[in-house]
Each structure stands twice: as C-alpha cells, then as structure tokens.
Amino acid sequence: MHKFKYYLLLLSLLIARNIKAQQAKHTFALADSVFLLDGKPFQMISGEMHYPRIPREAWRARMKMAKAMGLNTIGTYVFWNLHEPQKGKFDFSGNNDIAEFVKIAQQEGLWVILRPSPYVCAEWEFGGYPYWLQKEKGLVVRSKEAQYLKEYETYIKQVGKILAPLQINHGGNVLMVQIENEYGSFGSDKDYLAINQKMFKEAGFDGLLYTCDPAADLTKGYLPGLLPAVNGLDDPKKVKQLVRENHNGKGPFYIAEWYPAWFDWWGTPHHTVPAEKYAGRLDSVLAAGISINMYMFHGGTTRDFMNGANYKDGTPYEPQISSYDYDAPLDEAGNPTPKFIAFRNVIQKHLAPGVALPAVPAAKPAMAIPAVKLTAAVSILQNLPKPVSSTTPLTFEDLQQDYGYVLYRTQVKGNGKLTIKGLRDYAVVLVNGKTAGTLDRRLNQDSLNLTLPKGSVTLDILVENLGRINFGKYLLQNKKGITGSVMFNNSELKGWQMYSLPMANINQVKFGSTGVNYTSPTLQKGTFNLSKVEDTYFNMSDWGKGVVWINGHNLGRYWRVGPQQTLYVPAEWLKKGRNELVVFDMIKPGNTIVSVDKPILDQVKQ
Incomplete structure (x- = not known):
C-alpha cells in the first residue's frame, strides 16, 4: 500500500511538472532580421490547417503528421460565422472548440500562428462573415461604418476571452496574431487598420500583431509599426526587399501564405502542382532564413454548406467544391503525399546538426464498404x-x-x-x-x-x-x-x-417507404452495418446534385459536373454496428450508394 501511495505521488508530481513546463512563459520578439524565441533566433516552419475542416477527433493525429514533416508551428484562421452563427449566440463547442485545438498543438510541441480577423477569405462562406450581418441596416463589412465596428468589437472580445490567454506571453503557444487579412487587396484605409489593431489590443491580444498581404498589395495593406508579412512570393531577395521597404529597413521576414498548390471550384479541372516544382523554392526560402507558413499543409473538407465562391466582373460565378484537398502535402484524409515526403526531406536539411524528425505515422487505412441500398424516401415537397x-x-x-x-x-x-x-x-x-x-x-x-x-x-x-x-x-x-x-x-x-x-437537422425529416418514382428533389435514407471502421469515400458520380449525411454529420455537397466525384467519410464518424446514411438529391435521385477506398477528385463532366 505504501509503495502504491509513493508511485501515485510520484505520478502526480510528474504530471504537475509536465503541466507547469507546458505553461512556462516564453518570450517572442522581433529582431532586425530574425524572430527571437526566448532571446534566440527562431525560424517558423509553419503549415496552415483549419480546425472546422478536420474532425475534432483527428486534430491530434494531423498535428503529429505536421511534426513528422518538420513543422514547428501551425497556422489557423478563426471563423466568425461558426462562432456567432446568429447575432449574440456564440458557439465554441465541439468542432468549433478553437481553444482546445490550440492547446492540443501545445501538447504536441507546436507553436501557433492565430488569424482571428473577422474576414478570412479561405474559400469559406462569405469569407468568414456571418450571414446575418447583411440584415443589419446600413452595415458595410471591412469599413469604418459604425454598425459593422460594433458587431466586430463584440465578436473579437468574445474570441479574446478564449484565446488571448493562450498567447506566448501568457504561458501559451500562440506566437503572433494577425489583424485583418489581405486588406490591401480590398482597400487602403490605414485608419481602418488602426481601429483593427486597437480592437485586438482591447480584446486582450497584447503580444505581437502583424498584417499579411499579397506582394502587389502589401503597401496598401500593412499598418506602420506592425510586421508586414507577404503572401504568394517566395523569391528570397524580393521578399526581403519588400518587407524592408515597408518596415523601416528591417525584418524579420515571414511568408504568411506560401502556396504549394491551389483549390478547386465546380465544373473546372482539379488543380495539382508537382512536388518538384516547389521543393527547390522551399529550400531556397529556408536557406535564406525566412519564416514560412504553407497554405495549405492540410486542407481537409469544407462541410455544412460552408464553401465560399469567387466572382468578379467579366468572369463566371465560381462556387468552390467540398473537398479542400488542395493538393497539399497532407491529403484530404490526413495521409502523407509525395509532396509531404519531398518537403520533409528539404526541411530535414535545415535542422540543427543531430536533430532528427519523428518517424512518419502510418497512413490511415481505407476501405470500400458494400453498396448501401436506400430503403426510405420522401419528396422535398412532402416535408x-x-x-x-x-x-x-x-x-x-x-x-x-x-x-x-x-x-x-x-x-x-x-x-x-x-x-x-x-x-x-x-x-x-x-x-x-x-x-x-x-x-x-x-x-x-x-x-x-x-x-x-x-x-x-x-x-x-x-x-x-x-x-x-x-x-x-x-x-x-x-x-x-x-x-x-x-x-x-x-x-x-x-x-x-x-x-x-436550411437542412441543419436532418433528424427532423419524416421518411416513407421507397418504390415511388419521384420526379422532384428527393431525400432518401438507408442503414448499413460495419464490423470495423476505416475511412471510405462515397462515389456519387452516378447521382445528380446534392448533399450526404452520415450518422448526422454533413459530409458536404456533390455535383456530377465535378471535378469532385466522391465524398470523404472519416473513420471517426463511422460506428461499429449500425450506421445511418441520408442523401438529398435535387436533380437525379438514385437508390444505391457505392463507396470506394480512394478519392475521385479529377473528373469533370458536362
């Protein structure tokens, strides 16, 4: 009994010491040409991944993959329309628990770059703004209009309550916080940017703040006194010149969005970029001592109707697909790609002598499950x-x-x-x-x-x-x-x-039996049993246009026009035993769902 008490006490002391070590305060500062972590030069090798695009149950696994590629930092936006979906009603629970996402990163030995600007872009619905802002009379986003600033302030203070204590100067792992987002591509009002800075400080973000803009727009979008980070430029000489020109002749130098590939939209070919095209560029940037954030390291999936769209004069409206695979180093399911290995080899070259990267975790297994027959259906007109x-x-x-x-x-x-x-x-x-x-x-x-x-x-x-x-x-x-x-x-x-x-709660739908030849948009339901759970992909290429839910989780949209023909089904959302599948199709309902063990992201149809 005495031995047991001794071991219990020892375990308690070790846990307490570990927690204290994790919460130990560090310093992070700007020198003339480098970042200083605890007074020593520090090069951020960061990768972007977004908590709502990854099942919460998989956050830690994705971060272990980040460490294995050689990243020391994770970048993420914070999404206003997730956290205040209706005016005054805030949600930081479940997959919206951004604080837990940051804390898991700290537990995994990763720093975080936080991007809580109310505007995020991110191929995300309304650029992250909640839809209800458009109901406020006279409100103009990204401006000094009073109603917008009032709603903005309310939101950022809520975010500050949760995330400001996680800054590095408070014992957390958040190195820097970004105000606004590529504002130079939208406007050039420095007074508006100064209001952003003031709001962030009042919300408790009292560490290092920075701005980020594409190279062509950086002059318009930076705020004097803050570090101007650059997006989409990876020529070391040009990066350093641009930053110095806008930062009193000084650095440090940070590429806030370095693009190893690109996103997709409906009806156009899948975008891919060979790893060899960017491995050399990554090498030159790291060799020059420039810090970097890959956009994206891991894209994941845009579910729950949250994809955005692009549109400008003279071009078509371009809604983005559900897959945010991005041809990133880590694919949609969180598995390493050839790009991951190529970038890992580059990063390894730039580590201190004797430092070895962790082994790459095994890829997640995937399976094709037997075809699922949909046995209940109802026309949308009956619901x-x-x-x-x-x-x-x-x-x-x-x-x-x-x-x-x-x-x-x-x-x-x-x-x-x-x-x-x-x-x-x-x-x-x-x-x-x-x-x-x-x-x-x-x-x-x-x-x-x-x-x-x-x-x-x-x-x-x-x-x-x-x-x-x-x-x-x-x-x-x-x-x-x-x-x-x-x-x-x-x-x-x-x-x-x-x-x-809105189809926010699919459990409220009342289904009838199948066998009816529906000639209108139709909801259908089926069940299937599993003896094991692994990732899979529903192949929707024989269907028309719609949405799929698995066990109540919205998997995203499908549309026969492509290029995406499959919907990723995370193992974390499947169950041993009975699983429930719901499909809503607007134009070509079928009655059977087939799955495959690999995604189909590159088939465009007319």
Missing part, C-alpha cells in the same frame, strides 16, 4: 415547414436563413418564358410537383420556357445557396435566394409562399 407569405420573393436573409435551400411557390397560368432576376445561385423549377428544368448562375442562366397544363398550376422554384462570395468587392452584394423579381410572359409574378429548408 415543407410552415411558409412565409409575401407579395414578392424574399431573400434568405429576409427569412433569417443562413444556408441550404428555400422553396418559392406561386400560381401561374398559360405558356411562356419564366425569367428569374437575381437568382442566387441554383434553381430547380417544378410544375405541379414535377421537375421542369434547372437554372445555374455559373452559366448565367436565368430563364426557362414552360409549357403548362390548362388552368392554374403550382409553380415551385427550389433555390440553393451555393456559397457566398469570399473575396473582392462583391462581399458587399452577397444576399441569397431570389434577389429580384420573377417574370412570366413579361408580367411580374406576385403572391409568393416561401418555405425555409
């Missing part, structure tokens, strides 16, 4: 909530709806041309409950010729929010749904009923 009535169509924002779908219903007579002005973003048009056609904002489609039965018929328009724009001036014009009038034979249709279908 409508109570409608809101209005003379003219209301937007998502008018309906206080963030994401998903809205069904617009009215009555029409005769034959003719249907025109939807301001469609955002994709519509299925139904006549008396049967699909008559589709309209796609990407293709500038806004009209459809309809031949209708005699008498008054029911016209339904199911509209999908395909992702709010996340970059550029059109951030300010981001409402969803039908944002203009609907014309039929040159006459405006009035007298609308609108049904909100």
Whole structure:
C-alpha cells in the first residue's frame, strides 16, 4: 500500500511538472532580421490547417503528421460565422472548440500562428462573415461604418476571452496574431487598420500583431509599426526587399501564405502542382532564413454548406467544391503525399546538426464498404415547414436563413418564358410537383420556357445557396435566394409562399417507404452495418446534385459536373454496428450508394 501511495505521488508530481513546463512563459520578439524565441533566433516552419475542416477527433493525429514533416508551428484562421452563427449566440463547442485545438498543438510541441480577423477569405462562406450581418441596416463589412465596428468589437472580445490567454506571453503557444487579412487587396484605409489593431489590443491580444498581404498589395495593406508579412512570393531577395521597404529597413521576414498548390471550384479541372516544382523554392526560402507558413499543409473538407465562391466582373460565378484537398502535402484524409515526403526531406536539411524528425505515422487505412441500398424516401415537397407569405420573393436573409435551400411557390397560368432576376445561385423549377428544368448562375442562366397544363398550376422554384462570395468587392452584394423579381410572359409574378429548408437537422425529416418514382428533389435514407471502421469515400458520380449525411454529420455537397466525384467519410464518424446514411438529391435521385477506398477528385463532366 505504501509503495502504491509513493508511485501515485510520484505520478502526480510528474504530471504537475509536465503541466507547469507546458505553461512556462516564453518570450517572442522581433529582431532586425530574425524572430527571437526566448532571446534566440527562431525560424517558423509553419503549415496552415483549419480546425472546422478536420474532425475534432483527428486534430491530434494531423498535428503529429505536421511534426513528422518538420513543422514547428501551425497556422489557423478563426471563423466568425461558426462562432456567432446568429447575432449574440456564440458557439465554441465541439468542432468549433478553437481553444482546445490550440492547446492540443501545445501538447504536441507546436507553436501557433492565430488569424482571428473577422474576414478570412479561405474559400469559406462569405469569407468568414456571418450571414446575418447583411440584415443589419446600413452595415458595410471591412469599413469604418459604425454598425459593422460594433458587431466586430463584440465578436473579437468574445474570441479574446478564449484565446488571448493562450498567447506566448501568457504561458501559451500562440506566437503572433494577425489583424485583418489581405486588406490591401480590398482597400487602403490605414485608419481602418488602426481601429483593427486597437480592437485586438482591447480584446486582450497584447503580444505581437502583424498584417499579411499579397506582394502587389502589401503597401496598401500593412499598418506602420506592425510586421508586414507577404503572401504568394517566395523569391528570397524580393521578399526581403519588400518587407524592408515597408518596415523601416528591417525584418524579420515571414511568408504568411506560401502556396504549394491551389483549390478547386465546380465544373473546372482539379488543380495539382508537382512536388518538384516547389521543393527547390522551399529550400531556397529556408536557406535564406525566412519564416514560412504553407497554405495549405492540410486542407481537409469544407462541410455544412460552408464553401465560399469567387466572382468578379467579366468572369463566371465560381462556387468552390467540398473537398479542400488542395493538393497539399497532407491529403484530404490526413495521409502523407509525395509532396509531404519531398518537403520533409528539404526541411530535414535545415535542422540543427543531430536533430532528427519523428518517424512518419502510418497512413490511415481505407476501405470500400458494400453498396448501401436506400430503403426510405420522401419528396422535398412532402416535408415543407410552415411558409412565409409575401407579395414578392424574399431573400434568405429576409427569412433569417443562413444556408441550404428555400422553396418559392406561386400560381401561374398559360405558356411562356419564366425569367428569374437575381437568382442566387441554383434553381430547380417544378410544375405541379414535377421537375421542369434547372437554372445555374455559373452559366448565367436565368430563364426557362414552360409549357403548362390548362388552368392554374403550382409553380415551385427550389433555390440553393451555393456559397457566398469570399473575396473582392462583391462581399458587399452577397444576399441569397431570389434577389429580384420573377417574370412570366413579361408580367411580374406576385403572391409568393416561401418555405425555409436550411437542412441543419436532418433528424427532423419524416421518411416513407421507397418504390415511388419521384420526379422532384428527393431525400432518401438507408442503414448499413460495419464490423470495423476505416475511412471510405462515397462515389456519387452516378447521382445528380446534392448533399450526404452520415450518422448526422454533413459530409458536404456533390455535383456530377465535378471535378469532385466522391465524398470523404472519416473513420471517426463511422460506428461499429449500425450506421445511418441520408442523401438529398435535387436533380437525379438514385437508390444505391457505392463507396470506394480512394478519392475521385479529377473528373469533370458536362
């Protein structure tokens, strides 16, 4: 008994000592050309990965992979629309627990670069802004407009309560905090940037603050007195020259976003960049003593309707796909790629003599499960909530709806041309409950010729929010749904009923039996049993367009246009025994789901 008590006391002391060591205060400062960690030169070798794009259960495993590639730091944005989805209602739980993400990094011996700017871009819905900002009268994001600054201040103070204590000068592992994000690509108001700095300090971020901008816009986006980091430039000489020109002739030098590849959007080829194209560039940057943050080290998956979109004058609307694989060193499932190995070999060269990297953890196993038969189904028209009535169509924002779908219903007579002005973003048009056609904002489609039965018929328009724009001036014009009038034979249709279908809780859907030949958008459900759990990929290439849920988790969108044809299913969200699968398809419902053990991210279809 005495021995047991002794060992228990010893264990308690070791745990306490370990916790104290983790919480020991360090210093992090700027010298003329290098960063100083505890007074000694420190080169950040960082990689970006975003907590909501990775299942919480896998955060630690991804960080172990980061260490194995040679990273000493992790970069992440903080996403306002996740943490304040409705005005005044904050959520830092579950996969939104950013503080736990940072603490796990510390436990794994990693530093963190924190990017809690209200605007993040990130190929993320509305660039990270919550949809409800558009309901506030007169509010203008990324400006000195009073209402915006008020909401911004409320949010950043909530973030500060949780994350400011994790800064390095308070015993945490957050080295630096970024204000705004690539502001120089949007504006040049230094007073606005100074307000950002003031808010961050008042929220408790009293350590090192910095700005980051693409090279061409850095002069507009940096704030005198803060370190100007550069994005998208990896010529050591040019990086150093640009930073010195804007920082009193001094460094340190930090590439805040170094791109080893790129993201994808629907209907265009998958982007890949060979590892050999960038391994040499990484070598030259590290040899020059420049700190770096790879965007992305690990992309993961953009789920829950949270993908963004790009749009600028003269180009199509470009909604991004659900996979955020990014052709990154760590793939969508968290496995090392040839790029990972190539970069690891480069980083190893620049470590201190005698320092060896950890062994690379084994790749996660993946499996193809037997085909899943969907045994219950219901038309979306049979699952409508109570409608809101209005003379003219209301937007998502008018309906206080963030994401998903809205069904617009009215009555029409005769034959003719249907025109939807301001469609955002994709519509299925139904006549008396049967699909008559589709309209796609990407293709500038806004009209459809309809031949209708005699008498008054029911016209339904199911509209999908395909992702709010996340970059550029059109951030300010981001409402969803039908944002203009609907014309039929040159006459405006009035007298609308609108049904909100955010599909945030799929468990509320009431299913019936299958066997019905549905001619409208359809929800279907099936179950399957597993004796083991491993990653898998649902192959949706024979389906049309929709969303899949596994055990209540939204896996993201699929769309036959590609390039993404599979949806990644993390092992962490599967169960031994019974699993439940739900599919919503807008245009081509099937009745069987097939899975494969490898992703298909490179097949574009017409």
